[in-house]
Amino acid sequence: MAASCSVVCCEEERDSDKAVIVRFSNGNVQNGEKLDFITYKSVDQVNPRKKNRLMMVAETERMSYVGQNFGASSLKCNSLCKYYVGVLNKHTMQMELHNAQLFNMQPVVSGETVVTANPKDAAQTYKEKVDTLIEAFGTNKQKRALSSRRLNQVGSDILHQAVAKAANTVIDEKGLEALQQEVAETESQAELALHLPPCNMDADVPENVYPLDELLSPVDFKALEQAGSKMAAFTSEELQNMKDSGGALSVMKHLERLPSVGEARDKMACCAFYLSLLIKLSRQKSVSRKFGVEEGCPRTVQTKLFRTFTVETFNNGKVQNMVSASMHAKLATYCLALLLHMGHMTADLTLLHRDLAISEARVVEVAKSMGLTLAKPPRTKETEADLHDKHKQASLVLPLVKYHQLAERRKRKKMH
Known part of the structure; x- marks a missing residue:
């Protein structure tokens, strides 16, 4: 008959002391014992957003891997789920449960420069990004349509500028109040003409x-x-x-x-x-x-x-x-x-x-x-009462x- 074992929950652990589960983005590791893992903690222990930041580094003779629990490359599942790792003590036959967090290990090629994100690219709209793709990989028909649309946009901008300049000139000559009065009178006449x-x-x-x-x-x-x-x-x-x-x-x-x-x-x-x-x-x-x-x-x-x-x-x-x-x-x-x-x-x-x-x-x-x-x-010298009648x-x-x-x-x- 197989020996029975019991489960023991460990005390609440800090995020930085949790067990680590790693996965490699470019394949599976054949021999994990040849990897050297090093964990780096954030030195800022005051800021609540930075004190739990961890960086996991795994090195071999030919390749280095880096994973972190913050930034764009971190796994979102750490904030959505809770993971546990069970460690079995063969002498006492008790399994201890430890909190765990996942790291996505990505290879780092030596000599490769890190490309920083362009803030202008982040501010681009979806339409602008699609236009960039069409300009680089689109067909000749798509490129002609894109060029025609951009020319029309330039012409429209020039027209808007000319209209705005003419409107400002008219406002300066006649005054804003006089123009508002003209518009109100014109709208009133148009409304009456319709009925x-x-x-x-x-x-x-x-x-x-x-x-x-x-x-x-x-x-x-x-x-x-x-x-x-x-x-x-x-x-x-x-x-x-x-x-x-x-x-x-x-x-x-x-x-x-x-x-x-x-x-x-x-x-x-x-x-x-x-x-x-x-x-x-x-x-x-x-x-x-x-x-x-x-x-x-x-x-x-x-x-x-x-x-x-x-x-x-x-x-x-x-x-x-x-x-x-x-x-x-x-x-x-x-x-x-x-x-x-x-x-x-x-x-x-x-x-x-x-x-x-x-x-x-x-x-x-x-x-x-x-x-x-x-x-x-007729205007005559009459009293106000007579004029009222x-x-x-x-x-x-x-x-x-x-x-x-x-x-x-x-x-x-x-x-x-």
Whole structure:
């Protein structure tokens, strides 16, 4: 029967006193007894990162091997795993377990110079390294493509430098604030131009520039007959209540001036009701599915409003209709176009900016983007209250006016 043995764990050892397991990177050692091993420890015993550094040297008559537990050539498994070596005492039949660490022994050829790493190579990106390989070992097609790409890159850099130099020259001449103002005005005009109603620039009469059929189709007029006739029947008391409750001033102005009878009265009433819906929609951000139901808005007209002036978004798994900033600009242009048809190609900008709850300057920008002619109140010696009551008017006169922002900018007054 074989003799039994017991396992004994040694006390905790320091890293520098661990047992050593070596492996050779270039092959297997046939006779390990002919190797002389020497261990070198780091002399810096204070620095915690250096005090456990070891270097193992193995020498033969023909070759020297070096391994270390630090640096790029060290084995990463020492930090990931724990290794143990068992030593059996044949007299006591006890096996002692010692901590161990691995060394990768690499041959050192005498006279060979050690190539130091170039910091520039370490800073190279993956693309730059691939370009270097193509330049050295690539095919003729790959080299031509690389040369063409580098030439294009040089041309692009020269173009960027020229553009930057020209931009700096313009900034120095005009000033940064003036350029920012120009960009803001240009973007504002471009935004408004994208949301104009359907426009016929070649129209012979002003009524056909922004056709009424594009704003309200005959089908829409027929659907709005009932709601329009109900609004046309408002009494003076009902109109006053509408005004006191914050109703649209532009709508009330036209309701007070409705034609007495006939098709023109019905048409004006339908336009007034549709205008009230547009103004109400412009005052909201999130629109519910019950929008306009209390006022008697037909389902077809409500669907048209949602498709034309709202943006669908998803919130908590539900579809919501939102009125974005761009849709607010679109609503302002459609309201102004509708007011032109209701007021014989003339609209009151002051009432409109109060109804839409936007600045008067913004409404003026909308009118300019539509090519309207602005009527300024005459300057007379009047009180501030009288000047406040002067309403700005916009009229559609052919040909349409083209406004230039740079020519309109007021000159700064010189300081004396």
